[in-house]
Structure formats: structure tokens, C-alpha cells
Amino acid sequence: MAEELILLDDWLSMYGMRARIALAEKEIKYEYREEDLGNKTQLLLQMNPIHKKIPVLIHSGKPICESIIIVEYIDELWKNKGSFLPSDPYERAQARFWADFVNKKIGDVGWRIWAGKREGIDEAKKEFVEALKELEKELGEKAYFGGDTFGFVDIALISFSTWFYTFEALGNFKVKTESPKIIAWAERCNQRESVSKSLAPEKDVYDFVLSYRQSNHLD
Numbered sequence: 001m002a003e004e005l006i007l008l009d010d011w012l013s014m015y016g017m018r019a020r021i022a023l024a025e026k027e028i029k030y031e032y033r034e035e036d037l038g039n040k041t042q043l044l045l046q047m048n049p050i051h052k053k054i055p056v057l058i059h060s061g062k063p064i065c066e067s068i069i070i071v072e073y074i075d076e077l078w079k080n081k082g083s084f085l086p087s088d089p090y091e092r093a094q095a096r097f098w099a100d101f102v103n104k105k106i107g108d109v110g111w112r113i114w115a116g117k118r119e120g121i122d123e124a125k126k127e128f129v130e131a132l133k134e135l136e137k138e139l140g141e142k143a144y145f146g147g148d149t150f151g152f153v154d155i156a157l158i159s160f161s162t163w164f165y166t167f168e169a170l171g172n173f174k175v176k177t178e179s180p181k182i183i184a185w186a187e188r189c190n191q192r193e194s195v196s197k198s199l200a201p202e203k204d205v206y207d208f209v210l211s212y213r214q215s216n217h218l219d
Helices: 014-025 042-047 067-077 089-114 118-139 152-158 161-171 180-189 202-215
Strands: 005-009 031-034 056-059 062-065
Touching: 005 014, 005 042, 014 067, 014 152, 014 161, 042 056, 056 067, 062 067, 067 089, 067 152, 089 118, 089 152, 089 161, 089 202, 118 161, 118 180, 152 180, 161 180, 161 202
Parallel strands: 005 031
Antiparallel strands: 005 056, 056 062
């Protein structure tokens, strides 16, 4: 596929990291364009007029929006490497279920920790830890969520691992204490170059969140 491929993204975005990991796993070359979300480009507004959010993958002038949809698009189009999703329809449905669970119970609840008012953090932390424990049960003794192969659910979740430090600092808890298998899994994922080179440093995430909370008078 030699067509033009552009990723509109924000380096700290856990959702953008998913797209970067998927592209790296498939060894696809693309143009990365960093977006200033406080001053969005006309291209972003044109390519994602409904939500006006990153990431957006632009393939030959056509936009693909929403990170999980982007990951599936990459998986379906570039078949040079193994599939992120299992071949069995039931197992594929289960993988999509858990990716959706990550969006709602880690993404949405995590947002309430890092971007919510101080008085709501304890309740959000409780829900976040419960979600991690559910994911830990689903992982079980497997190397990855799909078994021996790094795949769809791993890509959906691993991008949040670089935000764990920030969640811990704001919520006064330790993921390793609450869900040690999740931390072991994250360390295993980080041994992959596609992951380690795609994740933003946790300190950069933390500094951004502190600045965000201060500027929005959340503490």
C-alpha cells in the first residue's frame, strides 16, 4: 500500500498511542502530525467534523476516526503481519467486548481521575481498581489477552499503562498492589519495540495533567 497515510495525533493521548502501536506492529510507514488541541488545525476539523478529536488516520485523503476503529482498519487492510483479532467469530466478539470495556471502564473512569474535581476522585479510583481486577481475571495466566499473541485487547489497554503513574498519584493507590498481573503484563508488552517507542513518558503525562488541573482549578 503506497498511498498517502497521515496520522493526526497528540503524543500524550492514550487513544493516539493505540494507532501508533498498531501501525508499528504492521511496520507501516506514515506521516505523523502533532495536533495542538487548544488550536486545532483546519485539517483535523475537516477530517473529523463530528467529534473534532484525535486520532484521525487519513488514508489517501479519506479519514478514519476513533482509535479502536483505526486499529481494526489497519488490521483488516494490512495483512502482511498476523491479525490483531482472532479468526474465530466468538473469540473476535469477545475481544471487541473487552476493548469496549477498556474504553468505558478504564478510559472514561480514568478521565474522572485525571480531569475530574478532587471530590470525585475517590469514587472514580474505586471503579478504576474494580475494572483492573476484572481485566486481571480475564487475563488469567495468559501472556497476553489473546493468549500467546499480542493483539487487539492488548493494544486497547497498554496505552493506558503510561498514565498509571498519574492515576496513582492523584488517587493515592498503586496499580501493582491492586493488580500485580496487569503490571507484569504491561512490562511484557513494553518489551515490544512497537509499544516502547509509541508510549509517551509517564512523567510527561504527569506534568501535563498537573498543568491541566491547575489551569482548570480542579484541586
